[in-house]
Amino acid sequence: MPQNEPGHTTSSTSLPTPALDKLESRIRERACHVGVYGLGYVGLPLALRFAQMGIKVTGFDIDQKKVAMLNAGLSYIERITPEQIRSAQSAGMVATHDFAKTTDVDIQIVCVPTPLDSHHQPDLSYVTDTVDNILPYFREGQILSLESTTWPGTTEELLEPRLKAKAFIPGVNCALVYSPEREDPGNAHYQTADIPKVIGGTTSRCLDLGIALYSLAIKTMVPVSTPKVAEMTKLLENIHRAVNIGLVNEMKIVADKMGINIHEVIQAAATKPFGFVPYTPGPGLGGHCIPIDPFYLTWKAKEYGINTRFIELAGEINHYMPHWVVQKVADALNDHGKAVKGSRILVLGLAYKKNIDDTRESPAVEIMSLLQDKGAIVEYSDPHVPTFPQKRDYHFDLQSVELTPEAITSYDCIVLATDHDGFDKDVLAQRAHLLVDTRGCLSGANVINA
Numbered sequence: 001m002p003q004n005e006p007g008h009t010t011s012s013t014s015l016p017t018p019a020l021d022k023l024e025s026r027i028r029e030r031a032c033h034v035g036v037y038g039l040g041y042v043g044l045p046l047a048l049r050f051a052q053m054g055i056k057v058t059g060f061d062i063d064q065k066k067v068a069m070l071n072a073g074l075s076y077i078e079r080i081t082p083e084q085i086r087s088a089q090s091a092g093m094v095a096t097h098d099f100a101k102t103t104d105v106d107i108q109i110v111c112v113p114t115p116l117d118s119h120h121q122p123d124l125s126y127v128t129d130t131v132d133n134i135l136p137y138f139r140e141g142q143i144l145s146l147e148s149t150t151w152p153g154t155t156e157e158l159l160e161p162r163l164k165a166k167a168f169i170p171g172v173n174c175a176l177v178y179s180p181e182r183e184d185p186g187n188a189h190y191q192t193a194d195i196p197k198v199i200g201g202t203t204s205r206c207l208d209l210g211i212a213l214y215s216l217a218i219k220t221m222v223p224v225s226t227p228k229v230a231e232m233t234k235l236l237e238n239i240h241r242a243v244n245i246g247l248v249n250e251m252k253i254v255a256d257k258m259g260i261n262i263h264e265v266i267q268a269a270a271t272k273p274f275g276f277v278p279y280t281p282g283p284g285l286g287g288h289c290i291p292i293d294p295f296y297l298t299w300k301a302k303e304y305g306i307n308t309r310f311i312e313l314a315g316e317i318n319h320y321m322p323h324w325v326v327q328k329v330a331d332a333l334n335d336h337g338k339a340v341k342g343s344r345i346l347v348l349g350l351a352y353k354k355n356i357d358d359t360r361e362s363p364a365v366e367i368m369s370l371l372q373d374k375g376a377i378v379e380y381s382d383p384h385v386p387t388f389p390q391k392r393d394y395h396f397d398l399q400s401v402e403l404t405p406e407a408i409t410s411y412d413c414i415v416l417a418t419d420h421d422g423f424d425k426d427v428l429a430q431r432a433h434l435l436v437d438t439r440g441c442l443s444g445a446n447v448i449n450a
Contacts, residue, residue, distance in 0.1 A: 246314030284363030286352020349418020
């Protein structure tokens with residue numbers, strides 16, 4: 001365990017730490033009380049996992065509708081069943097929007113969003129507001145753990161000073177750690193318990209306590225020397241994907257111009273048993289992490305006088321992909337003697353990837369907006385998203401269209417943005433006048449690859 005590597009603070013471990021000794025005993029005895037702040041796609045599965053392991057959990061969220069649904073034994077995330085919620089309740093899990101209950105818990109795990117603002121700058125207001133709401137009720141012998149993706153240095157530069165201003169010294173009378181979330185919605189092979197947990201503490205004592213805590217719920221721990229290393233690890237994981245997806249998206253554009261099927265190329269390249277990892281092109285990046293995280297690093301890197309040109313170029317390519325799709329739609333309609341303006345267009349799949357209900361940063365939404373701006377009459381169909389969700393930048397008063405054969409035939413163009421298994425691709429190929437396929441999974445004379 002790299003507790004004494006260069007850059008790791010160890011001086012506080014020589015001081016008496018009765019509050020932390022008591023906390024450690026409560027964790028070892030499985031008598032600790034965990035608080036999870038932010039009950040979304042990351043926080044709720046984590047809270048359920050702790051409850052499943054017999055740990056008392058209180059979930060905090062400012063959305064009172066979420067709190068009410070959870071306390072009624074209901075779920076607002078498709079992959080989490082009401083039975084799982086009720087099972088957690090029987091183990092003692094409750095939800096609240098009252099930050100005063102912070103004093104009752106031993107651990108505060110912050111799992112709130114870290115979006116970009118309108119200028120594509122990091123917006124840490126959810127993190128700082130949550131911590132500022134916690135601090136009036138914070139007490140000695142508690143652990144504050146940040147899981148939200150952020151730039152390297154956040155834990156030590158933003159959170160530690162806030163604690164110290166209230167006389168809470170990490171490693172002495174409290175603990176402060178960073179442990180990035182690694183949730184992958186829709187991945188049936190890796191659940192919360194199975195995904196190795198990276199963690200860094202501001203002191204070696206903090207790290208030990210963080211490991212003891214998360215070991216109650218997670219099978220494999222990956223300790224690193226500092227929170228900065230853990231923060232950078234999360235960014236590298238997602239930037240790795242963003243850059244490779246940017247590469248394959250650019251290859252798709254080149255291949256399209258040359259009349260080559262990029263998906264056939266990828267399948268052939270993937271037969272090489274070494275040195276190649278297949279990535280799949282699409283209509284753009286989606287989800288909370290991959291479209292956002294590169295900007296957190298590029299923003300922080302500028303503080304050190306570094307321009308992350310490679311990362312930013314990949315971001316430009318991925319950001320362009322919805323525009324590429326819309327141009328392909330326009331070209332396809334034009335070839336059929338129609339303009340985008342006034343055409344009825346159905347977008348298939350609102351979620352950012354197949355078989356889930358998560359629409360965060362979904363390129364399908366951007367495609368809908370761009371088509372509407374060009375005068376198209378736009379609707380969508382998604383069996384996982386029955387009603388268009390509230391979003392900061394997009395407003396559609398729409399319900400998911402039932403994908404009947406008659407409905408398919410009624411549209412001038414159908415755009416497959418997300419290839420849910422629930423879509424009958426044979427019926428689509430038979431009944432659609434024009435299909436624009438962004439995922440490379442359809443074939444037929446009426447199919448245009450985009």
